[in-house]
Structures are given as structure tokens and as C-alpha cells.
Amino acid sequence: xxLWFYGTPMIPVLLMGVLMHNPKIFYPLNNKVLEGVIxxxxxxxxxxxAAMLVGWGIMWLFLLPIIIVAxxxxxxxxxxxxxxxxxxxxxxxxxxxxxxxxxxxxxxxxETWLRETEYVKKISEKKRKFQTWNEVTWRRGDGSTYRTSxxxxxxxxxxxTSLYDDYKVLYNVKVYQNNYSCVVCxxxxxxxxxxxxxxxxxxxxxxxxxxxxxx
Numbered sequence: 001x002x003l004w005f006y007g008t009p010m011i012p013v014l015l016m017g018v019l020m021h022n023p024k025i026f027y028p029l030n031n032k033v034l035e036g037v038i039x040x041x042x043x044x045x046x047x048x049x050a051a052m053l054v055g056w057g058i059m060w061l062f063l064l065p066i067i068i069v070a071x072x073x074x075x076x077x078x079x080x081x082x083x084x085x086x087x088x089x090x091x092x093x094x095x096x097x098x099x100x101x102x103x104x105x106x107x108x109x110x111e112t113w114l115r116e117t118e119y120v121k122k123i124s125e126k127k128r129k130f131q132t133w134n135e136v137t138w139r140r141g142d143g144s145t146y147r148t149s150x151x152x153x154x155x156x157x158x159x160x161t162s163l164y165d166d167y168k169v170l171y172n173v174k175v176y177q178n179n180y181s182c183v184v185c186x187x188x189x190x191x192x193x194x195x196x197x198x199x200x201x202x203x204x205x206x207x208x209x210x211x212x213x214x215x
Contacts, residue, residue, distance in 0.1 A: 109173060113168050122161070129155065
């Protein structure tokens, strides 16, 4: 019952996800366009299904989970189309998950100073208890008013103050180009990665941080 109720509007989207694994079906559509088409199909099918349910007497409040399911299903089906390098769906032949790593080639390097902090110790920890409530004003028949407290809730917070050391750290950063190739059509794509090597470290002082956690 629940699968039918929540899953029916996603049948067209899921079908597109299955068909997407055949590169010939949506070949004319690039990733961005196909992602948009899937989004439009999801919106239209969810709207039509919601309108039908309302026509059958279902309250709008019960339709909210359908929207959440629709969003999740659409995100899952569209995930191979998200912009990335390499793309899960080949930009040339439209096959999915056919981009294989080839090699990593040194590109360039540079030096940069970065600020870093290191935890030293806990300075203090305090427990705070308090209540929250809603104050409601009532009016009697004779025109007088009185107040009551409703929705009274008890809260406990842990307030922690910690000490940190501050540093300026000099890094040598080597940048590498990672190359990928499609095993079907030979399409090439690449991204970049960095490797950090610490060269120097300067102590800049200390600071404290206070965090509040409700338990």
C-alpha cells in the first residue's frame, strides 16, 4: 500500500534512469539537458499524482512525504549526470561508468602559508539547566484575563571551554593532473589533486573556544 502510494509518481523517473543506461536512447541530450528533463518529468508526474489523490479525498498534509520521496528518487536517478571530472556519463558516447583512470602527471607546485589550530586541553565544563514554556493569556466571560504556562520543557546544556594553539604553517603544494579515458570511445577527461608537504611552522599564540551542547 505504501509503496503504491509513494512510488507511483516516480515510475516515469525510474524508467528514465533505466533507459539512461542505453546510450542510444538519450544520445542527443547532454548531461545538463537530460538532468533538466528528468527534473521536469518528476515535477509533472508528482503534481498529476497529487492532484489525483486530492480528488480522491486525500488531505494535502499526507502528500508531503510524496514530495520528499520524489526529491530523493530524482536525485538518485540524476546522480550520473552531475557535473564532475570525470563525468559518470561519458560526454561523448553517453555510456555510464566507463571512464577509467589512466595516470597522474606532475603539473606544477607552489608554496603557501596556512593557519592551523591544535587542541590543547579542556579548561572548563559547566552544566546549565533551565525550562522553556509558552505563556497563554485567557479571557473569562466577565472580561478579566489570566495566564497559564503550557508546553513546559526541561533542558540541560553542557558548556565547554577549550584551549587551542595557533600556528602559521608553510606548505609546499604539488599539483598533479589525473587523466581518465573512456574505454568505449576514448574520450579524455582530467581533474587535479594536490599533495601537501610541511616546510615550516610558526607558533602564533593561543585562543579559547566555547561550545554549547544540549543533552
